[in-house]
Amino acid sequence: xxxxxxRIAFETLPEGECAVALGIWTAAHLAVPxxxxxxxxxLAQAATRGAAVGWDLRRLQRLDHSGAQxxxxxxxxHWPQRLELLDVQRAMLERIARFSVPPPRPERSSPLDAMxxxxxxxxxxxxxxxxxxxxxxxxVIDLLKLVRHPVKGPWxxxxxxLYHIGATALPITALVGFLIGVVLAYLMSQQLRQFGxxxxxxxxxGISLIRELGPVLAAILIAGRSxxxxxxxxxVMRVTEELDAMRVMGIPKGYRLVMPxxxxxxxxxxxxxVWTTIAALFGGMLAADLAxxxxxxxxxxxxxxxxxxxxxxxAVSKSVVFGVLIALIGCHYGLRVQPNxxxxxxxxxxxxxxxxxxxxxxxxxxAVVFKSVGI
Amino acid sequence: MSDAPGRPKQARTAARQGEGTSMSAVxxxxxxxxxxxxxxxxxxxxxxxxxxxxxxFLSVVGGSGSGKTVLLRQxxxxxxxxxxxxxxxxxxxxxxxRTGAASRVGMLFQHxxxxxxxxxxxxxxxxxxxxxxxPPELVRDVAMVKLQMVGLDPSHANKxxxxxxxxxxxxxxxxxxxxxxPPLLLLDExxxxxxxxxxxxxxxxxxxxxxxxxxxxxxxTHDLDxxxxxxxxxxxxxxxxxxxxxxxxxxxxxxxxxxxxxxxxGRGHRAMEVLRSSPQGV
Numbered sequence: 261x262x263x264x265x266x267r268i269a270f271e272t273l274p275e276g277e278c279a280v281a282l283g284i285w286t287a288a289h290l291a292v293p294x295x296x297x298x299x300x301x302x303l304a305q306a307a308t309r310g311a312a313v314g315w316d317l318r319r320l321q322r323l324d325h326s327g328a329q330x331x332x333x334x335x336x337x338h339w340p341q342r343l344e345l346l347d348v349q350r351a352m353l354e355r356i357a358r359f360s361v362p363p364p365r366p367e368r369s370s371p372l373d374a375m376x377x378x379x380x381x382x383x384x385x386x387x388x389x390x391x392x393x394x395x396x397x398x399x400v401i402d403l404l405k406l407v408r409h410p411v412k413g414p415w416x417x418x419x420x421x422l423y424h425i426g427a428t429a430l431p432i433t434a435l436v437g438f439l440i441g442v443v444l445a446y447l448m449s450q451q452l453r454q455f456g457x458x459x460x461x462x463x464x465x466g467i468s469l470i471r472e473l474g475p476v477l478a479a480i481l482i483a484g485r486s487x488x489x490x491x492x493x494x495x496v497m498r499v500t501e502e503l504d505a506m507r508v509m510g511i512p513k514g515y516r517l518v519m520p521x522x523x524x525x526x527x528x529x530x531x532x533x534v535w536t537t538i539a540a541l542f543g544g545m546l547a548a549d550l551a552x553x554x555x556x557x558x559x560x561x562x563x564x565x566x567x568x569x570x571x572x573x574x575a576v577s578k579s580v581v582f583g584v585l586i587a588l589i590g591c592h593y594g595l596r597v598q599p600n601x602x603x604x605x606x607x608x609x610x611x612x613x614x615x616x617x618x619x620x621x622x623x624x625x626x627a628v629v630f631k632s633v634g635i
Numbered sequence: 636m637s638d639a640p641g642r643p644k645q646a647r648t649a650a651r652q653g654e655g656t657s658m659s660a661v662x663x664x665x666x667x668x669x670x671x672x673x674x675x676x677x678x679x680x681x682x683x684x685x686x687x688x689x690x691x692f693l694s695v696v697g698g699s700g701s702g703k704t705v706l707l708r709q710x711x712x713x714x715x716x717x718x719x720x721x722x723x724x725x726x727x728x729x730x731x732x733r734t735g736a737a738s739r740v741g742m743l744f745q746h747x748x749x750x751x752x753x754x755x756x757x758x759x760x761x762x763x764x765x766x767x768x769x770p771p772e773l774v775r776d777v778a779m780v781k782l783q784m785v786g787l788d789p790s791h792a793n794k795x796x797x798x799x800x801x802x803x804x805x806x807x808x809x810x811x812x813x814x815x816x817p818p819l820l821l822l823d824e825x826x827x828x829x830x831x832x833x834x835x836x837x838x839x840x841x842x843x844x845x846x847x848x849x850x851x852x853x854x855x856t857h858d859l860d861x862x863x864x865x866x867x868x869x870x871x872x873x874x875x876x877x878x879x880x881x882x883x884x885x886x887x888x889x890x891x892x893x894x895x896x897x898x899x900x901g902r903g904h905r906a907m908e909v910l911r912s913s914p915q916g917v
Contacts, residue, residue, distance in 0.1 A: 287777075287815050288738040291766035324816035326763065329777045351847065359783040360776060600797040602751045 285327025441543025494594025529583025
């Protein structure tokens with residue numbers, strides 16, 4: 261019976277003790293856990309006897325470079341005094357002997373490295389800010405150019421982006437808005453009923469949804485959906501050298517890539533915010549009817565009295581700012597992508613995280629600055 | 636352990652050491668490949684037969700769209716043929732994707748397909764490390780040897796694939812393909828995108844590895860110089876099957892319009908010089 265287990269047998273020959281390697285010594289066979297453990301102890305046993313033990317590899321069924329490396333390491337990285345082997349095996353071991361070098365050490369980390377990391381981080385933050393400012397400046401220049409020659413503008417690009425960013429986002433934003441409206445109305449109805457203030461649900465839903473939740477919800481959804489898409493599109497263009505091709509042809513990327521996306525986003529974002537708000541109010545209205553018997557007719561007539569018109573204007577202008585910011589951040593990270601796939605993934609993630617954070621920050625800023633408007 | 640699986644293995648070892656040549660590494664029988672585009676089935680291969688003997692360096696040539704790369708992917712088990720059998724090292728190709736595949740077949744993809752999140756050394760060591768048992772030091776040693784076997788300096792070990800030149804990417808990918816010493820190596824356009832110097836150096840590397848390690852190599856390429864430089868056999872795919880599978884000289888003399896245009900055009904004549912001046916291709 262033939263045994264393919266990689267193992268060592270000790271034999272006593274006239275010239276001394278000899279370790280005979282048997283079985284198949286390839287990476288796949290060596291890696292069987294039981295075989296490996298047994299082999300390790302046998303190799304250790306051979307090592308304790310040192311130079312007194314000779315080696316015979318001729319009866320090996322198969323040896324590969326991994327197996328040869330095991331032997332070479334077991335021999336303490338030099339040739340044993342007595343060694344019997346085939347020519348192919350010798351060639352393989354000679355190759356191992358020639359190429360066995362310690363790998364270059366990765367650099368040691370020192371306390372100074374932490375300082376350096378911090379410094380790098382601060383500089384990269386500065387780089388991001390500078391990049392965004394540059395992008396914004398370029399955008400203003402491009403917009404002036406567009407105003408001067410509106411006919412030559414990249415309108416086809418704008419309409420394409422408008423469709424992808426705006427029209428295709430309608431179902432998902434409506435669904436999310438509707439569900440948030442239902443949830444809010446149900447929660448509020450429980451609390452308000454305790455005070456007998458049922459009718460105030462219109463005020464609460466109206467103000468919170470129109471002024472805050474509608475625009476922010478829409479902005480977060482669009483940041484995740486279209487902000488990432490913008491980064492990925494521009495990033496892929498970097499990876500496939502399309503950006504370089506544009507540059508070589510003298511086509512300005514700010515004018516053809518950044519500006520159309522910003523314009524489309526600035527138009528689409530307020531519309532989607534209003535659309536999300538309507539869906540949320542509709543959900544709230546239904547839930548209020550079901551939970552507290554507040555009729556839709558009353559809801560609709562009470563809404564204009566509860567919410568001043570200025571709230572709507574605030575929401576719309578806020579959304580325009582969100583849209584511009586999301587588009588700019590998306591483009592910024594997209595243009596910074598290095599020509600490799602890993603950088604593309606990192607850029608897309610960073611773009612989404614940054615734009616959502618910025619949206620919430622700017623929303624807080626709006627809340628503080630316009631606290632006396634519409635309430 | 637039964638005797639049956641042991642014997643062919645021993646026989647194969649013998650073949651790899653040059654004592655016998657009759658074993659076949661890849662056997663393709665009555666292969667049909669079809670692709671569905673816009674509801675219409677396009678037949679790429681029709682009753683294609685191909686046998687690749689152990690130790691051969693076989694080049695697969697054919698016009699664009701003749702299905703050379705598809706053939707390679709079917710040998711790898713990445714695609715399932717519509718009809719017919721593909722047997723690789725006495726086992727159906729479909730079984731290849733399972734554990735231990737790296738010890739049976741190595742593949743050099745056209746663009747290297749290095750894992751971009753790993754360093755060079757981690758890329759090469761990946762199949763070994765996935766075995767889970769071998770200690771990290773041993774895995775590292777084996778990977779370092781392979782790194783130098785493909786002609787790279789140890790100082791490149793900690794670089795990321797994105798920092799490598801085209802030629803180095805191919806070398807690292809080759810080291811990764813060979814890390815488990817598979818008896819069969821597949822190459823897809825190994826010299827595409829390399830400049831003539833790098834291309835020659837890579838050919839020399841492939842030839843020396845083929846001889847030293849006793850590999851069976853299947854190569855798909857358009858580069859006539861590479862074909863003449865390396866092949867011990869050439870298989871021509873045309874008219875949906877292999878029209879000829881023979882030594883380079885015989886193939887060049889085969890009467891078929893594609894063979895005539897491919898080997899005996901202007902470029903072919905220049906490349907033939909290699910064949911005349913070196914005994915390798917005979």
